[in-house]
Amino acid sequence: MHALLPTTATLPLFDIAASRRIEARALVHSPDLMERAGLAVAKLALALRRGDGPVWVVCGPGNNGGDGRIAARRLAEAGVAAHVGHAAPERPSLVIDALLGLGLSRPPNAEMLATMAAMQACSAPILAVDLPSGLLADTGQPAGERAVRADHTLVLLTRKPGLFTGEGRAHAGRLWFDDLRVAPDEAPTADLLGPAAQPHRSPTSHKGSHGQVLVVGGAPGMQGAARLAARAALACGAGRVYLDLLNSRPDEATDPGQPELMRGTPAELPNALGVIGCGAGPAIAHALPALLQQLPRLVIDADALNAIAADPSLQGLLRGRPASATLLTPHPLEAARLLGLDTAGVQADRLRAAQELAGRLGCTVVLKGSGSVIASPDERPAICASGGPALATAGSGDVLAGWLGGLWAQQPGASAHRIACAGVDAHGRAGEVDGVLRASDLIARLPDGR
Numbered sequence: 001m002h003a004l005l006p007t008t009a010t011l012p013l014f015d016i017a018a019s020r021r022i023e024a025r026a027l028v029h030s031p032d033l034m035e036r037a038g039l040a041v042a043k044l045a046l047a048l049r050r051g052d053g054p055v056w057v058v059c060g061p062g063n064n065g066g067d068g069r070i071a072a073r074r075l076a077e078a079g080v081a082a083h084v085g086h087a088a089p090e091r092p093s094l095v096i097d098a099l100l101g102l103g104l105s106r107p108p109n110a111e112m113l114a115t116m117a118a119m120q121a122c123s124a125p126i127l128a129v130d131l132p133s134g135l136l137a138d139t140g141q142p143a144g145e146r147a148v149r150a151d152h153t154l155v156l157l158t159r160k161p162g163l164f165t166g167e168g169r170a171h172a173g174r175l176w177f178d179d180l181r182v183a184p185d186e187a188p189t190a191d192l193l194g195p196a197a198q199p200h201r202s203p204t205s206h207k208g209s210h211g212q213v214l215v216v217g218g219a220p221g222m223q224g225a226a227r228l229a230a231r232a233a234l235a236c237g238a239g240r241v242y243l244d245l246l247n248s249r250p251d252e253a254t255d256p257g258q259p260e261l262m263r264g265t266p267a268e269l270p271n272a273l274g275v276i277g278c279g280a281g282p283a284i285a286h287a288l289p290a291l292l293q294q295l296p297r298l299v300i301d302a303d304a305l306n307a308i309a310a311d312p313s314l315q316g317l318l319r320g321r322p323a324s325a326t327l328l329t330p331h332p333l334e335a336a337r338l339l340g341l342d343t344a345g346v347q348a349d350r351l352r353a354a355q356e357l358a359g360r361l362g363c364t365v366v367l368k369g370s371g372s373v374i375a376s377p378d379e380r381p382a383i384c385a386s387g388g389p390a391l392a393t394a395g396s397g398d399v400l401a402g403w404l405g406g407l408w409a410q411q412p413g414a415s416a417h418r419i420a421c422a423g424v425d426a427h428g429r430a431g432e433v434d435g436v437l438r439a440s441d442l443i444a445r446l447p448d449g450r
């Protein structure tokens, strides 16, 4: 058993169907899986309990409850009072939530909801078994009006995608993992991202070796967004970074605070890696047909995504681009516009939404938010577990777009999917701070985070 995050390597995730298959095959040779699970829960419970009070073990009707009952027996064997039931004992030292796990099949009924509320009202920490009760393992969404918000979750046998995206992180608390000594024997449903290697810089390289980035955006009043993207591309190591500020005056400074940035246009830089849309406003719509047809590699963000969502002919141009030449970075509302859904429809199943968008538009998609999802046609999707609420600040998405552009400019042979995985994870790690973070401070932290 070990803490799951932060990850130092890419890890496999398995959805409910895959977890069930792995479990069924493992049970043939290891019929004592539930004993192992219960023992692991008890061991962690001993380490987590606060004070000397009894451990309250809340068991449901299925095998999740079975794990809880075995944990209670093991705790009793260790001399710790374990109270199994749906009513809290006096001053519990820990609550073990073994109500519902992988088998959650419908919104919890009133009785279940009342038990969940009682657990939540307890002052003791909550340790969830496998999944916080009421949370859907595949999507990270509550099945009904409430799911348990645990302080810790001991994930058993397989890591489930819903623990890392959507509402999963907010409900699971600190994540622990025990594989119950079973090695998964099928391909993962998705990857949980680990850190990627830095782009190689040869000792004899020059600025021309590290690519050109052209940032197109920053209409009047929103120039900061484009400048943040350009500064991020520069900090990432791109050899030359140019800005094309939409509707700017010819004598306007590109970025007075960042003298390395240069002015450029798509016509002057036809081979540059384009980062388009940050702070671009509606003006980007006129520029998009040429950008989509001319620039060989594109990172498309913000207003450029909105313009594409509103214009089927732009969607056609996007679909006509070569494979692995385009990376879209929508937040949930932008993804919803592109898919013709509302935000709740996207968030209901983020993995599926990102895959659907990638398939429809023939692009790599980074669906941003807690547990960003990376999806590409013909690739296994990935979920990024790094990052946190410090990233919920204006401009952090512009920084991501620029960083992705900078990474890709330096690695022209890399697929959009690989770049997205590397860049999103580094961006998340750089954003893991307590308190608040300004987008410009995020740029300063990024080079250390990759």
Ligand SMILES: NC(=O)C1=CN([C@@H]2O[C@H](COP(=O)(O)OP(=O)(O)OC[C@H]3O[C@@H](n4cnc5c(N)ncnc54)[C@H](OP(=O)(O)O)[C@@H]3O)[C@@H](O)[C@H]2O)[C@@H](O)CC1
Pocket: 023, 027, 033, 034, 037, 060, 061, 062, 063, 064, 065, 067, 099, 100, 101, 102, 103, 104, 105, 106, 107, 108, 109, 112, 129, 130, 131, 156, 157
């Ligand atoms: N097998 C093993 O060796 C291992 C098993 N492991 C453990 O087993 C867990 C999976 O067990 P599981 O499949 O029994 O599912 P579980 O989550 O207990 O729930 C199913 C029960 O809940 C019921 N139910 C569903 N939704 C409901 C609702 N809203 N409100 C009320 N009831 C609802 C559902 O009813 P039904 O849908 O059948 O009518 C059924 O009775 C897994 O998460 C892990 O902890 C691991 O330790 C590895 C080893």
Ligand SMILES: Nc1ncnc2c1ncn2[C@@H]1O[C@H](COP(=O)(O)OP(=O)(O)O)[C@@H](O)[C@H]1O
Pocket: 302, 331, 368, 369, 370, 371, 372, 386, 387, 388, 389, 390, 391, 392, 393, 394, 395, 396, 397, 398, 399, 400, 427
């Ligand atoms: N709670 C969170 N946990 C992890 N990442 C987050 C969280 N909130 C925001 N982010 C990340 O911050 C960035 C915000 O991007 P975006 O919404 O486009 O902001 P902006 O348009 O202001 O730049 C995305 O990369 C997103 O994944």
